[in-house]
Amino acid sequence: MRVISGSKKGKILKSVPGNQTRPTTDKVKEAIFNMIGPYFTTGTGLDLFAGSGGLGIEGLSRGLEKVIFVDRDMNAFQTIKTNISECGFEQQSELYRNDSERALKAIIKRDIKLDVIFLDPPYKKQKLVSLLQSISDGKLLTESGFVVCECSSDIQLPNVVGELVKTKEAVYGIIGISIYSMGN
Template sequence: MRVVAGEYGGRTLKTLEGKNTRPTGDKVRAAIFSMLGQYFDGGLVLDLYSGSGGLAIEAVSRGCDRAIMVEKDRHAQQVIQANIEMTKDGGRFSLMKMTSDKAMFVLNESFDLVFLDPPYAKEQIVKDIENLNDRGLLSPDVTIICETDKSVDLPDSIANFNLIKQKNYGISKVSLYERNRASILAEV
């Protein structure tokens, strides 16, 4: 696997062997960022089930300011650390070595881009979006990207967020959620 584009484009990413993680392949990563608009003008990224860290590194490579990666698996943490070192830009990345649930109670920043690729997708994604929203960890213009098996059907609406795009890529399904505009106006 490689970083697809941007500042770190073409650099090799290490991946984790085994069945505990599903690394997002180059083609799916490229498709995700094509759906998002390719490049960013700043912003804070949260990768709540980081695996190899590839999605967060890709986002920073394409213009996000910083990324926080959360991973509980020790072997995956080592891979993420090696991938952060590959960027030679370690100050733009933070690795939280804990579960996603614990991280949500420790975090205190507002995220502009969130990646969710949990092991037990549907129920966990709904719970994660609700928890992130309830804890005030999502910016008004946040985009939430969920990667699941193509057989998983996520709801059209979760908390104050609506499903705006969804595409299948091989065995994977990518779903994008954005905040319901009516909920933003109600908060103002």
Template sequence: MRIIAGSRKSRSIKALPGQNTRPTLDMVKEALFASIGLWIEDKQVLDLFAGSGNIGLEALSRGAEHVVFVDGSREACQIIQENINTLDFKSETTLLRMDAFQACRYLKNKQIIFDLVYLDPPYAKLDLTKLLKALEPITNLDSRIIYECLKDETVELPEGYALDKTSIYGRIALYFIRRTS
């Protein structure tokens, strides 16, 4: 895996070994950041279910101000920390080893509002409605939420949310979600 663009362009990053995680494909990552464009600069980013930290590290390379990485796996957090160190992003990152719901409660207490939340959970293992509700205290109406899942997954949004855009890349779908209230 590698960083595609920005200050750390072409730098390699480690992936988690084994079949339990799926790093976001380069073509998906490239399309995602092409759609975001320069908007990412100086933004607060939450990379939930971060895996190797691929998305958050790309965001930092492209100018995000700070990224909070969240993953419940000890192995994932070790790889993320190695990648942070390799790319010299220590001062721009926070790494939390906890589940997504614990992280939402923790971050609410820190009174952080995120501009971008990237959700890449294990496929078919997430109650999206419950997670969106947990994210409410740490997002606002200007926040962007991007949900990566299999294109065949049915995505139902709770009241107060709207789907801005869906992008399909092979078997993968990216849903661009925003709060409406």
């Protein structure tokens, strides 16, 4: 697993020990960033089920100013911390060991607006629709922001959740990607 493009292109990232996390493959990561960017001139991101931190770190490498990383697993937390440090992104990162719902509530309370949110929850504990609803209800996205959902390709996410509208979707083998933005 590596950083694909940007300021840290080619940097090798550590994986979370064990089999509790499923890192996003380089092929899928490249496809995601081609769908949403591929580069940024500014912005704040949230990597909600961060695992190794690969998606958020890729976003920082491609120009995001700041990324908030959240994972509740201690091994994942330590791996993200190491990867952020190895890439020199400590000043641009916030890292929290927390579950997704509590993390979203805390971000809503802080009145943070996000340009990109990466949602890649464990496939067996699928709760993307309720997370999308919380993001919509909390008005977490900037006007031009978007949510990237990664799930099993056999899951069909709704076209509209609250004020969020699915704008793109693609399938890469067993992985499905859906991109949501604010409907106008």
